[in-house]
Amino acid sequence: MSDCLFIQRTPEETRVGLRRGGRLWELEVDHTGGRSLSGNVYRGRVVRISAEMNAAFVEIGLEKQGLLHAQDVWLSTQHHSRPETLQSGVDGAPPSRGSAPKIDSIIEIGQEVLVQITREPIAKKGPRVTMFPSLPGRNVVLLPHEPHVGVSRMIDDPDERQRLHSLVHRILPRELGAIVRTVGEAATEAEVANDLAFLRAQWFDLKERFAHASAPSFLHADLDLTLRSLRDRVTAQTETIWITDPSDRDRVETFLKRFHPDLSPQVREHSDNTSLFMTHGLSTEVDASLNPQVTLPEGGDLMIELTEAMTVIDVNSSRRKESGRLADSQLRLNLSAAREIARQLQLRNIGGLVVVDFVKMRRVEDRRMLEAVLEAELSQDRARVRISRMNRFGIVMMTRKRARQSIYGPLTDSCAVCQGRGYVRSATDIAVETLNRLRKTLRSAHSTDLLLRVEAPARVAAVLQGQLAGVIDDLAERHGAEIVISALGASAKDSNEVALSSRPGGSAH
Template sequence: MQDILINWAPQETRVAIVENGAVQELHVERALERGQVGNIYMGRVARVLPGMQSAFVDIGLERAAFLHVADVHVAGQPHAGSRGDAAQPTPIERLVFEGQTLVVQVIKDAIGTKGARLSTQISIAGRLLVFLPQDDHIGISQKIGSPELREQLRARMNRLAATADGSPTGGFILRTNAEDAGDDELADDIAYLRKTWAAVRERGFASPPGTLLYQDLSLVERVLRDLAHDATGAIRIDSRMQFDILKAFGDEYTPGSAAKLEHYKGERPIFDLFNIDAEIARALARRVDLKSGGYLIIDQTEALTTIDVNTGGFVGARNFDDTIFKTNLEAAQAIARQLRLRNLGGIIIIDFIDMGREEHQGAVLAELRKQLARDRTKVTVSGFTQLGLVEMTRKRTRESLAHLLCEPCPTCAGKGQVKTARSVCYDILREILREARQFNPREFRVIASAAVVEMLLDEESQHLAGLSEFIGKPISLAAEATMSPEQYDIVLL
């Protein structure tokens, strides 16, 4: 059984999914930094790049967005989600041209220096269905039951989606939570989605490029649509105003989830109930301690995320092989949770502790796959490589928790380390010598951090005096409290 806690403020919404007293997922949405995934825009093609089979499209955001040929809808071809790999795409220069206006949808937020990724294959998510206005096929979630049940659902959907006058119906994908839905619920979702799309098209006819035509639901609304399910016990929200808004939305679109809504009136902040703020702080740390005494080191880079497993102080088992095996099993459970908690995506490399026995490797991989099966985000695990590493990918659509809440350190510029005071001292001595060959000031004044100045006055005083004598100029020192360890200035007086 899981509980969903919603902490709402005008500037930020935070959602925690808690199972058995432990936080499993965290979702954060800020009013001024709301993600664009799912949004539909009227775009204008700014540049076509045949060599990359892609185009840059201006949708009114800070950076031009990116459209790849694989994400361009071509009439008569099925939606990307159902298209076989064998389909040979038409070259992008024959599909779009500079200055062309296109209705596009964001499928991946801008991350780091990369602009948002777009598709012209539009899809609009409802409570039970995903609507594909440019298609006419019915798709069924692979997580739904048996092939026989999927065929029954497909037949029902074909009947419900048919229009009396035979006009184009659009395609639909049944979401996992549609498995037990009645005909009335499905029909309501079909009508809602078609109405939404009709409004988007109407707006598109009269809107200039850069116009937002449709915005996906807010995080609190997506809690009811996407995050709540049969195993959800209670959905508690700490804002009376938002509770009333959410209740009205839920009663219309997600009555099953709306019945679980509760207004939290406690004096303690809602996130204090399960110590969630401390969990967020731990989710931003490199090191994750395991109950056994082992630990994980998680490093997130632009290209990939690496996770290193270490035994630490765990010596509980009778022999070393069992110690390693039990640490790796515990690590597999913790890694799956950390990926959800931190919203880590892209390529992920896991360095489990080396195991000598193949059955141990197989058991750890099976445990990892079992734990990852709970993830609502698409995950692919490739298994152990020749180097003993596990390669996997997790679909990345939004910024990770660390990228959302943090920024690179201004002192180390994201390197994670700074030069020692001695290294900076030697940089300063070399710089003074270089400048003494070009200029002839009365005096050199060094302004640096207190630690650097202290070292120049103490341990490096002999070298400083020797340089002063060699260049024939006095060198004075001044400490500046606001300077970072690597910063310094050399002033010519």
């Protein structure tokens, strides 16, 4: 299955899309000059300690302070080094840091620390930071404060995992750690050594900057979105890289020679007046990625709903009558949903807790098959995903590591009417409330010859002039008043506001 990488860069934004097998699988949009906050390193100052959260708040020079949990505090007084002999186990993740001590026993207010952003600010939450930085290269990620050697879980060949583990263990000083990335599979010793040498030099330079900086100070940023996409998204399956900015060609080709000397994707420049994403049909897929409903090939659909605490995905069966056994059709639908869910999580970059409500299946073997397919599909995700077993209600829970904001961040705004809830007050309820306001106004009026004007959104005005018209006429007659209902223009169609004005005497105009 071939990949095609699209990099659309304009003065306003950088937009990157990865198409795999003819479908959009990854999307990243940046309106800040191509750089995100995730991966940035700062010299920060501890300004507050929360015993309840077992965390500290660190001033790093951004709008919101960074949250530093106790388990993310690095104690420089501890001895950190790998054992000289090679240990069994080549898992990609560093070993657990154990139970976290009390935050006020390991850090104090006013202390200046080197921290890296691991999760960008999301909604009302500030960035999450750690004192265990990681510096990504092409084939490996350097872990300066974690003397552990690991291999990406996506490299599943045992012999290759052991080769890479032994190689890094031999090259890297014992006080440092590293994880071999998925793209590092089959990397030569020279390629790994060059990567590690580059990252070590970067780390020593970063420490030098920290020593001479005052808090809060910015010290280091990851590559911009264009080069970061080349580093992280280009693989042996990448056939073509499309760019839009002529000035990018030299640096793209130079970067590919430096980080991908064994690959030769074709770099093509888009010169059409139409945008790159529109020309290749990606804009339609981007629009679809913002729709909560996703149609499945088997006839059902997914409903993807984001909340403050989690993302909920509901698998709905088709209303059309299926041929064959019900259990078989349920399995086919759920398997189709599992494959699409894996794609949607990556495409929308959904992180945190995800709860999936599959169509309930009675057969245990069907549930186990679904779990296996879901795990296999999610194993290709570059973000770490942890999955629970399906319970008897058809529910699967998973967590997906959240580093950068989802596509909803740069591509959407909260609805000004519903404040992001996804619903508004009903027209009938607003109309009834308007009637109550009219009654109150008429009861307190000192004149019997009163003109009342009601300006309401079209949907509310339709209720007042329709099903409640008789009530309004009766109200006007009993109080000797004239009530005029006006519908606001189309620009106010989503407003919940109803304007009520009055003046004594006269007739409506």
